[in-house]
Amino acid sequence: MSDQILMKGNEAVGEAAIIAGCRHYFAYPITPQNEIPAYMAKRLPEVGGTFLQAESELAAINMVFGASAAGARAMTSSSSPGISLKQEGISYIAGAELPCVIVDMMRGGPGLGNIAGSQSDYFQATRGGGNGDYRVLVIAPASVQELADMTVKAFDLADHYSIPVMILGDGFLGQMSEPFTLPEPSGKTFDKPWALTGAKGRKPNIIASMRLTPEDLLEKHNLELQKTYQEIEANEVMYESYLLDDAEYVIVAYGTSARISRSAIGELRKEGIKVGLFRPLTLWPYPYKELKAVSDRAKKVLTVEMSLGQMVEDVRLAVQNDSKVDFYGRTGGMLPVSEEIIRKVRSYGG
Amino acid sequence: MEAKAADFKYVYDRPKSLVDVPTHYCPGCGHGIVHKILAEVIDELGIRDDTIVVAPVGCSVLLYNYIDVDGCEAAHGRAPAVATGLKRVHKDKVVISYQGDGDLLAIGTGEAIHAANRGENFTTIFMNNAIYGMTGGQMAPTTMENQVTKTTPYGRDTADVGFPIRGCELVNTLEAPVFIERCAVYDVKHVLKTKRAIKKGLQNQIEGKGYSFIEVLSMCPTNWGISPVKSAEWVKEVMEPYYKLGNFRDL
Numbered sequence: 001m002s003d004q005i006l007m008k009g010n011e012a013v014g015e016a017a018i019i020a021g022c023r024h025y026f027a028y029p030i031t032p033q034n035e036i037p038a039y040m041a042k043r044l045p046e047v048g049g050t051f052l053q054a055e056s057e058l059a060a061i062n063m064v065f066g067a068s069a070a071g072a073r074a075m076t077s078s079s080s081p082g083i084s085l086k087q088e089g090i091s092y093i094a095g096a097e098l099p100c101v102i103v104d105m106m107r108g109g110p111g112l113g114n115i116a117g118s119q120s121d122y123f124q125a126t127r128g129g130g131n132g133d134y135r136v137l138v139i140a141p142a143s144v145q146e147l148a149d150m151t152v153k154a155f156d157l158a159d160h161y162s163i164p165v166m167i168l169g170d171g172f173l174g175q176m177s178e179p180f181t182l183p184e185p186s187g188k189t190f191d192k193p194w195a196l197t198g199a200k201g202r203k204p205n206i207i208a209s210m211r212l213t214p215e216d217l218l219e220k221h222n223l224e225l226q227k228t229y230q231e232i233e234a235n236e237v238m239y240e241s242y243l244l245d246d247a248e249y250v251i252v253a254y255g256t257s258a259r260i261s262r263s264a265i266g267e268l269r270k271e272g273i274k275v276g277l278f279r280p281l282t283l284w285p286y287p288y289k290e291l292k293a294v295s296d297r298a299k300k301v302l303t304v305e306m307s308l309g310q311m312v313e314d315v316r317l318a319v320q321n322d323s324k325v326d327f328y329g330r331t332g333g334m335l336p337v338s339e340e341i342i343r344k345v346r347s348y349g350g
Numbered sequence: 351m352e353a354k355a356a357d358f359k360y361v362y363d364r365p366k367s368l369v370d371v372p373t374h375y376c377p378g379c380g381h382g383i384v385h386k387i388l389a390e391v392i393d394e395l396g397i398r399d400d401t402i403v404v405a406p407v408g409c410s411v412l413l414y415n416y417i418d419v420d421g422c423e424a425a426h427g428r429a430p431a432v433a434t435g436l437k438r439v440h441k442d443k444v445v446i447s448y449q450g451d452g453d454l455l456a457i458g459t460g461e462a463i464h465a466a467n468r469g470e471n472f473t474t475i476f477m478n479n480a481i482y483g484m485t486g487g488q489m490a491p492t493t494m495e496n497q498v499t500k501t502t503p504y505g506r507d508t509a510d511v512g513f514p515i516r517g518c519e520l521v522n523t524l525e526a527p528v529f530i531e532r533c534a535v536y537d538v539k540h541v542l543k544t545k546r547a548i549k550k551g552l553q554n555q556i557e558g559k560g561y562s563f564i565e566v567l568s569m570c571p572t573n574w575g576i577s578p579v580k581s582a583e584w585v586k587e588v589m590e591p592y593y594k595l596g597n598f599r600d601l
């Protein structure tokens with residue numbers, strides 16, 4: 001199965017979801033992720049699954065809520081303004097401890113913004129736009145291969161911890177075609193004794209985020225959620241190091257920004273400048289400890305983003321030395337420019 | 351003369367599917383009556399093991415604590431979307447979306463109309479009490495003209511906020527639904543009619559016919575600020591002339 005095939009990032013996410021056993025997908029069209037619903041509309045009926053174009057993102061995420069409550073692997077996808085509408089549902093899903101996968105191919109904002117790729121919804125993804133003390137596990141792939149691999153993994157993580165997992169990409173990544181190898185199914189199975197299947201031979205199951213009674217206090221529930229989150233922070237941090245062993249300068253970037261940073265690093269290395277890349281693959285949980293260790297050995301830490309400075313807040317939390325942290329970002333659907341990154345890093349030596 | 355147990359015929363018992371706990375509903379509230387009807391119908395159809403209820407946000411948010419079947423929460427207005435997700439996974443289960451008027455005809459109009467329009471094979475019970483019960487008596491989309499509520503202190507002014515929306519008539523403009531009926535629960539005769547309609551709605555689903563919509567004109571004595579008896583009269587005298595009872599569709 002190691003033959004390479006060519007697909008757009010968005011299509012690769014769709015096929016990977018099917019490989020992961022997802023048979024229920026609900027979404028509302030929005031650019032730049034329209035290839036996902038189109039792919040699912042075609043493929044899901046072939047494998048006996050359900051594709052449903054919802055009347056809105058609100059409806060789509062709540063259909064996911066229902067399908068997940070029923071015990072199925074369910075997914076929705078959208079882009080920034082649509083993800084804003086899904087926040088209510090994501091909060092309820094987190095509160096009700098349901099698993100699901102949400103794909104966000106970010107575009108320029110605020111508001112309708114534009115349809116070019118962007119990373120300006122880092123806050124929305126990692127801090128949550130919904131109400132309450134909850135977390136979403138956020139994975140930020142940087143290639144079509146990684147989009148596919150991480151989509152399969154996202155379903156396992158969602159089921160293992162019973163939480164919403166977000167695949168956070170951007171319009172460039174979603175629409176880029178790259179050869180990749182189809183991932184294998186993980187083979188993992190998960191019991192869902194809580195699922196709503198009809199209460200035959202048992203007491204009724206109830207799926208709810210509401211907690212009203214003294215025996216079932218909301219605070220207690222939230223503390224239990226917190227325990228799950230701590231477990232995730234301890235076990236699920238993912239990141240990639242590139243040329244960091246001797247690095248005096250560290251670039252921190254994820255997704256498309258990381259790809260551009262990587263090529264800038266190639267140029268800088270040719271000049272003999274010791275620079276490397278720290279690429280968080282999970283944005284929550286964030287690799288704070290790992291970045292701290294890397295930055296302690298470095299003179300400067302440059303964060304590169306397609307936003308005006310969102311992830312850089314986590315970088316500051318990790319580095320704990322603001323004078324070391326620098327930032328370069330483009331906004332409104334513009335890509336960071338390799339030459340700009342190069343110029344910045346060169347200037348640190350001078 | 352002393353009566354012996356054997357002298358009596360057992361004519362009535364609590365429906366098995368109605369959990370034996372006190373409900374949180376106010377005296378004279380319509381929700382309790384319709385819960386009981388629903389439990390009876392579930393018993394009669396023998397579907398306790400196959401039923402999933404979706405509870406709305408509103409006074410009936412704890413519905414799943416009262417009916418002895420699997421239960422699911424839905425965010426305010428989103429019950430039809432949640433029910434869609436459940437039913438698309440479990441095509442062989444009986445899914446019921448129970449909703450208030452604010453839930454179904456204000457915040458959740460989109461979800462309600464589109465689930466009906468797709469002809470989702472589940473059953474909606476729509477409780478129209480012409481007010482927001484849970485939040486303390488604000489105007490609902492179904493609040494009557496000139497009706498005083500917390501947010502229409504001078505009475506509902508239709509020139510300002512429009513006219514009460516008729517749910518059945520709205521759903522009746524769609525092609526897909528197979529059963530649409532408006533009922534009431536202000537007296538025994540109408541309670542029995544409501545029961546027949548709900549039973550039909552569930553039977554349709556079991557037979558795979560498609561979407562059924564049952565609207566129930568209900569009482570909210572607490573927020574109407576009148577007695578339970580007066581509330582029953584108010585449904586009959588004020589609501590019923592505007593919200594005509596009867597069957598709109600039975601395919």
Ligand SMILES: Cc1ncc(C[n+]2csc(CCOP(=O)(O)OP(=O)(O)O)c2C)c(N)n1
Nearest residue numbers: 407408409426450451452453481482483484
């Ligand atoms: C998003 C959101 N907005 C507002 C509320 C507050 N709220 C709870 S119930 C309700 C209205 C319920 O009225 P209705 O649907 O008519 O049901 P009833 O309580 O009368 O049975 C409102 C506005 C909420 N819970 N969530």
Ligand code: SF4
Nearest residue numbers: 375376379409483570
């Ligand atoms: S406030 Fe109204 S709708 Fe709510 S329980 Fe009381 S009577 Fe029923």
